[in-house]
Amino acid sequence: MGEFTEGQIESWYHGQILRIPHGKQNPTKKYLTTEQILVLFSGDKIFLQEKVDGRIRAEKVHSAQFNAFENMTGKQTVHKHVMSYTDVPADKKIYLDCIVIKNGKPYVSDTAVEYSKLNYAILTNCKGWNLEQIFSVLEAFSKLPSHFGSAEIEGIVVKNYEKQLFGKWVNEKFEDKLSK
Numbered sequence: 001m002g003e004f005t006e007g008q009i010e011s012w013y014h015g016q017i018l019r020i021p022h023g024k025q026n027p028t029k030k031y032l033t034t035e036q037i038l039v040l041f042s043g044d045k046i047f048l049q050e051k052v053d054g055r056i057r058a059e060k061v062h063s064a065q066f067n068a069f070e071n072m073t074g075k076q077t078v079h080k081h082v083m084s085y086t087d088v089p090a091d092k093k094i095y096l097d098c099i100v101i102k103n104g105k106p107y108v109s110d111t112a113v114e115y116s117k118l119n120y121a122i123l124t125n126c127k128g129w130n131l132e133q134i135f136s137v138l139e140a141f142s143k144l145p146s147h148f149g150s151a152e153i154e155g156i157v158v159k160n161y162e163k164q165l166f167g168k169w170v171n172e173k174f175e176d177k178l179s180k
């Protein structure tokens with residue numbers, strides 16, 4: 001396959017992060033299955049990061065590497081921000097991941113981007129957890145304040161780089177604000 005465009009990488013990356021079902025579910029969104037959730041939490045390192053209310057963008061570093069970031073300028077989002085962020089970087093970019101092209105396919109790397117404020121936790125002893133344990137941890141983390149000045153967070157993104165499996169836990173309050 002030839003070179004990827006920034007738009008192709010953005011679309012691919014966004015499609016990799018399915019929702020973790022809980023509470024009211026949006027019938028237009030894609031959700032992880034129970035088995036996928038258990039696999040998501042089965043790696044050696046599981047990253048929990050704040051989900052932010054922006055628009056995923058990609059910028060090409062070179063032909064085989066892109067940086068994925070959340071664009072926090074209101075005019076670049078699909079909808080008006082429903083979260084009140086008061087502490088975003090000056091360039092309005094919150095970097096998420098590095099995407100590298102290996103053997104003609106995109107791969108999300110955990111090594112090339114400084115996570116800085118985004119990490120809430122790196123879980124290392126969660127193999128064998130059941131859904132109740134997983135949901136309990138996600139619920140607890142989802143009540144934390146935002147690193148970017150909002151009183152509450154939009155949700156949590158869970159990343160298992162080893163298995164290339166990702167999911168997001170969206171707070172019901174955020175979902176309710178979007179539907180109004």
